[in-house]
Amino acid sequence: MDSNNKEQKIKFIREQIHKHNYLYYVLNSPQISDVDYDRLFNSLISLEEEFPELITADSPSQRIVSAISGEFKQFEHMSPMYSLANCFNEEEFLNWYKRIQELSGFDKVDLVSEVKFDGLAVSMVYENGFFVRGATRGDGIKGEDVTNNLRTIKSIPMVLRGDPPEILEVRGEVIFPKSKFQEFNESRAKEGLDIYSNPRNLAAGSLRHLDSKVTAQRKLDIYVYGLGYSTINSLKTQWEVLSYLKTLGFKVSELSSLLQNPQHVINFYSDLVKNISTEDFSADGIVVKINKLDVQKRLGVVGKDPRWAIAYKFPTIKSVTRLKNIELSIGRTGRISPVAILEPVNIGGATVKQASLHNFDYIVNNDLKINDLVVVERAGDVIPKVVSFVPEGRKGLEVEWKFPAECPSCGSEIVRIAGESAHLCISSSCSAQLKRLIEHFVSKSAMNIEGIGLKQISILIDNKIISSSADLYCLKHKKSQIINLDGFGEKRFDNWIESIEKSKSVSFSRALVALGIPHVGLETAEIISKNFRNITHLINASEFDLVGLYSIGPKIAHSIKNYFSNQLNQDLVEKLISFGVRFEFDENKDEENHKFDGIKFVITGSFTNYKRTDLVAIIKNLGGTVSNNMSTKTNYLIVGDKPGSKLDFAQSNQIETINVEEFIELTL
Numbered sequence: 001m002d003s004n005n006k007e008q009k010i011k012f013i014r015e016q017i018h019k020h021n022y023l024y025y026v027l028n029s030p031q032i033s034d035v036d037y038d039r040l041f042n043s044l045i046s047l048e049e050e051f052p053e054l055i056t057a058d059s060p061s062q063r064i065v066s067a068i069s070g071e072f073k074q075f076e077h078m079s080p081m082y083s084l085a086n087c088f089n090e091e092e093f094l095n096w097y098k099r100i101q102e103l104s105g106f107d108k109v110d111l112v113s114e115v116k117f118d119g120l121a122v123s124m125v126y127e128n129g130f131f132v133r134g135a136t137r138g139d140g141i142k143g144e145d146v147t148n149n150l151r152t153i154k155s156i157p158m159v160l161r162g163d164p165p166e167i168l169e170v171r172g173e174v175i176f177p178k179s180k181f182q183e184f185n186e187s188r189a190k191e192g193l194d195i196y197s198n199p200r201n202l203a204a205g206s207l208r209h210l211d212s213k214v215t216a217q218r219k220l221d222i223y224v225y226g227l228g229y230s231t232i233n234s235l236k237t238q239w240e241v242l243s244y245l246k247t248l249g250f251k252v253s254e255l256s257s258l259l260q261n262p263q264h265v266i267n268f269y270s271d272l273v274k275n276i277s278t279e280d281f282s283a284d285g286i287v288v289k290i291n292k293l294d295v296q297k298r299l300g301v302v303g304k305d306p307r308w309a310i311a312y313k314f315p316t317i318k319s320v321t322r323l324k325n326i327e328l329s330i331g332r333t334g335r336i337s338p339v340a341i342l343e344p345v346n347i348g349g350a351t352v353k354q355a356s357l358h359n360f361d362y363i364v365n366n367d368l369k370i371n372d373l374v375v376v377e378r379a380g381d382v383i384p385k386v387v388s389f390v391p392e393g394r395k396g397l398e399v400e401w402k403f404p405a406e407c408p409s410c411g412s413e414i415v416r417i418a419g420e421s422a423h424l425c426i427s428s429s430c431s432a433q434l435k436r437l438i439e440h441f442v443s444k445s446a447m448n449i450e451g452i453g454l455k456q457i458s459i460l461i462d463n464k465i466i467s468s469s470a471d472l473y474c475l476k477h478k479k480s481q482i483i484n485l486d487g488f489g490e491k492r493f494d495n496w497i498e499s500i501e502k503s504k505s506v507s508f509s510r511a512l513v514a515l516g517i518p519h520v521g522l523e524t525a526e527i528i529s530k531n532f533r534n535i536t537h538l539i540n541a542s543e544f545d546l547v548g549l550y551s552i553g554p555k556i557a558h559s560i561k562n563y564f565s566n567q568l569n570q571d572l573v574e575k576l577i578s579f580g581v582r583f584e585f586d587e588n589k590d591e592e593n594h595k596f597d598g599i600k601f602v603i604t605g606s607f608t609n610y611k612r613t614d615l616v617a618i619i620k621n622l623g624g625t626v627s628n629n630m631s632t633k634t635n636y637l638i639v640g641d642k643p644g645s646k647l648d649f650a651q652s653n654q655i656e657t658i659n660v661e662e663f664i665e666l667t668l
């Protein structure tokens with residue numbers, strides 16, 4: 001082949017692949033079989049291997065360029081990405097419309113209703129029809145450069161169709177399909193990895209993953225809904241914008257509608273509320289925009305919100321189901337929490353089988369009984385909770401629930417500490433506690449041993465293979481016994497051993513956290529490790545010595561003394577040291593890390609496995625700042641159980657919200 005010929009051929013194959021990508025991923029109507037597609041793709045790869053000088057950035061082969069980026073560069077959007085004002089009911093929406101009538105001077109204003117996708121907003125720039133870069137929304141002015149990760153999303157065209165302008169900046173929402181969410185979480189759980197609380201967090205976590213190969217595996221999708229800066233001036237309405245984006249090959253939601261009055265919008269909203277559970281995307285409302293672009297421009301922007309658009313949000317998602325039973329969950333410190341076992345119910349697209357009941361007082365105060373029909377609420381990231389029972393549902397078959405007198409795991413007496421709402425199993429040989437304790441030991445904020453979760457730990461304990469966290473370091477001698485257990489393969493075993501070996505080098509503070517001493521989280525552990533330098537000094541310290549340290553109160557000091565006064569605990573530490581776990585401060589390794597320099601966090605809600613002070617300590621240790629109040633400068637809102645109005649602020653200002661697992665992932 002002469003050089004002209006092969007260039008022509010490569011070009012032809014690329015065009016074919018772009019076309020079939022478009023048919024498959026955007027229009028959802030493939031015209032060739034997967035096998036033929038692969039054949040086409042492979043022929044491109046082999047030609048490019050033969051003539052690497054002909055590889056171009058827009059080649060379909062370049063969707064997955066490897067290389068883990070150390071961090072995302074920031075770049076400025078060509079025009080700002082606005083946030084949206086919110087309304088939550090018909091009345092508020094009609095008030096907005098009335099105000100638009102007044103401000104615009106028109107009696108009748110055409111509106112475009114669109115789905116408000118619940119994903120991660122991005123901006124993408126095309127030059128002469130070629131995708132050149134893309135970024136997250138960030139603060140609306142500057143975002144993170146996620147170009148490589150966006151390239152991996154097949155529904156994003158690398159080359160535009162039709163007649164693209166010289167420069168085009170488009171806005172869209174990256175989502176993770178709901179249908180694949182459960183499957184994805186199940187496979188994570190099988191690997192012992194943390195699961196994501198909802199498709200939005202998964203989309204955000206995937207798009208912001210530092211390794212675009214991982215992003216590529218995640219099957220993200222996108223809906224494009226608007227223009228930023230562009231060199232095209234002929235478009236007069238939002239409706240024309242959407243059609244134009246379609247002609248360029250973007251995936252635009254088919255649900256968007258041009259509507260002539262606010263009542264039609266209200267109907268559109270109700271229809272979507274009714275049907276959303278059958279759609280393959282998550283949404284948290286609709287977006288209503290004034291159709292005419294010149295009217296939009298005239299109305300302008302107030303603060304960060306354009307006057308010409310509003311988000312009409314879905315209500316908090318509630319469902320009614322039956323409370324089948326109440327079970328007890330036992331924590332690593334022996335704390336016992338009641339958990340509602342529900343008849344499985346679909347709430348906002350997720351199947352809910354369990355919900356939080358907080359504590360015994362909550363059950364009594366809300367008069368909840370077994371067999372009650374109960375209202376279960378799930379809002380955003382939050383763990384579902386039982387809110388109330390339905391009085392009309394009572395048939396006389398309801399049974400009052402009594403807190404058991406004995407621990408369901410070990411049979412020891414359950415104790416309620418005077419003046420506190422918590423019940424405790426105070427046995428020192430309770431296997432439920434031990435399972436949770438080891439789960440804590442291997443967790444990311446402690447020894448960070450990968451691939452082992454509560455399920456695997458339970459099997460190992462039930463089979464009497466381990467009886468303490470130190471036994472993990474002897475697992476390598478029990479290979480034949482373990483790989484014969486159900487669900488434990490050889491490859492997996494080898495990965496464990498590698499991760500267990502690696503854990504020996506975690507810092508002194510993390511090793512301290514791993515012990516699971518009540519009230520000793522990472523912040524306290526950091527202070528201790530810096531001040532006492534090694535575990536012997538700590539064991540020999542008096543409560544008085546401890547209380548002398550900044551932020552350590554009598555409660556923590558007592559807890560530490562109490563822990564080491566138990567010879568079994570001292571033996572455990574000695575055993576861990578003999579296996580190579582480091583219980584002393586390392587001047588070289590424990591140096592400061594400034595990963596979060598300049599990043600502003602706000603925390604809302606409560607957390608089951610982390611104390612708020614720990615999260616604050618982690619952020620500060622990595623150079624970040626934590627504020628009590630949300631502002632438009634906040635980078636991340638960490639959302640726990642029962643978040644307050646901060647979550648609303650974050651959502652209406654498009655500030656990124658993450659759950660605690662995602663936060664920990666950021667720190668690694």
Ligand SMILES: [Zn+2]
Pocket residue numbers: 330407408409410411412425426427430431432433
């Ligand atoms: Zn027990």
